[in-house]
Amino acid sequence: MISFVNLTAQREKYRFELEKAEREVLDSGCYIGGPQVQALEKELSEYLGGKIHTITCASGTDALTIALMAMDLRPGDEVIVPDFTFIAPAECVALLGGTPQFADIDQETLQIAPESVKELIGPHTKGIIAVNLFGQCAPFKDLREIATEHKLWIIEDSAQAFGARTNQMACTFGDIAITSFYPSKPLGCYGDGGALFTENEEFAQKIRIIANHGSAGRYRHEIIGMNSRLDALQAAVLRVKLRHLDEELAVRRQNAAKYDAYFTEYNSTAAASEKIVPQKIETGCKCTYAQYTVLAENRESFIEKLKAAEIPYCIHYPAPLQEQPCFNIPVTLCGMITTEEWSANRTTGAKWASEHAISLPVCAFTNVDEIIEKLKAHL
Ligand SMILES: Cc1ncc(COP(=O)(O)O)c(C=O)c1O
Missing domain, CATH: 3.90.1150.10 (Aspartate Aminotransferase, domain 1)
Structure with missing residues (x-):
């Protein structure tokens, strides 16, 4: 029987490397954060060209929520999302009290259509979530022009597209970009996982604080945040898979x-x-x-x-x-x-x-x- 995504064959091929990495984590006593997570974040940044800050978290959906929180999304704010994609981008906007505005897509490339985005911009529009659907890059050149003209931010949902590129790498187009490490994704772990990427130092710091209970220092909570972290075992698995x-x-x-x-x-x-x-x-x-x-x-x-x-x-x-x-x-x-x-x-x-x-x-x-x-x- 053919499987839709053959994760067992992949595990078989990298079994030696994976088992070694998994054993090291299990024997280390360090299961949350620590050297594996730090090393993965560094390697993901290097893969994207070095200038990017990477902050891992618990899932792609959390990454989108954190990105929106970092952008200070408030109830009543509007965010333009493609109407043809997985639910998460629209769901996260609504969860935070915002209103998703649904843009149409190009019928051939299936990516968000810049013309439709333009039509949806109004006084409450704060930003655009552009999805790199099925692993192809969204039309960022046009989207960036629109965003600049209307003073909007762009969150790049690259849940399906870590490793894609045009003139630049996916995950480097948005003011903040996210990916998912859901097992069947092109770069997937053995559970849930996600990451945020940004060139902006200020956003990077804010994202780390939000993902860590709003805390920059132990038991001091600056803002309301959430608990969203990638565990060390998943980081070790991802480091092996990133090499391939x-x-x-x-x-x-x-x-x-x-x-x-x-x-x-x-x-x-x-x-x-x-x-x-x-x-x-x-x-x-x-x-x-x-x-x-x-x-x-x-x-x-x-x-x-x-x-x-x-x-x-x-x-x-x-x-x-x-x-x-x-x-x-x-x-x-x-x-x-x-x-x-x-x-x-x-x-x-x-x-x-x-x-x-x-x-x-x-x-x-x-x-x-x-x-x-x-x-x-x-x-
Ligand atoms: C486009 C898109 N965005 C966000 C997500 C959410 O990722 P996760 O399942 O890791 O929460 C997915 C997952 O399928 C996705 O396809």
Whole structure:
């Protein structure tokens, strides 16, 4: 049976290094903070070019919450987030009493659309959370111009994109950037974990204080903070995996290129109603392929074929965020709404993507040749 992300094969390959690192932590008596966490933070900063401060924490969701707290988000403040992504960016804004404003996405790249961001800016807008969706970099050049013009901050959600790059590395575009070390992420640990990155010394200090109960010194609490820390065992695991990240990303990209070639061939003879188009990756972007996502004209029929071929798949994401019941938009009271009901001034790109996007296995331990053979036999 093919797995969507083959973490057991990865563990098998690095078993010797991982077990040595894990044993050292377990024998050290130091399980929270300490040398492993410090060394990981230094190595992550070095990976990003050296100028960046790295502060690890307990998850990508915590990292987003801490970043928003560092930006002093207040109840009533508005933050622009993409409407097609994982819930966390919008959830964290709402959790802190802010209001997420949902921007549309580009239907081909699936990234936040700068034109839509512009339309949402109003007197209460404080910032933008730009997500590097599926491991491709968001259009930061345009976003930065908008942010500068309107005096907004940018939080870069790179939960799926640590290791991606365009003219610069992902995690260095935002005023604060975050990532997630959830096990299935391109750089994942064996539990929950996350990190924040910033070039700004003042933000870095504030982030450390917020993540440590609002405390800069022992038992003195300057502000209300939270308890969010990466434990030493996860740090040790991540240090091993970081050493292999670039070689794994290279294999992910090779796997994606094989799928791209296959779908080009498939589309050359497929009926328009059965076309399957890979997410467009902008020229010059080195994507992490957190997952390999295609847009299937007829997703239901594609799913039936994947099931018959025993190829695992995931739907990232089945609805635009503003359609989620928690955001309480009146029209959703009767359940999910159809494209026709989705009025023209709403996020039509996000709605379309939620109805057509589907992701295939792509990690460095996936046998994509085998999957393509199966696709050829069933499509
Ligand atoms: C885009 C995005 N942001 C934030 C998160 C949250 O990360 P975590 O699961 O580590 O809290 C995720 C996790 O899937 C994500 O995909």
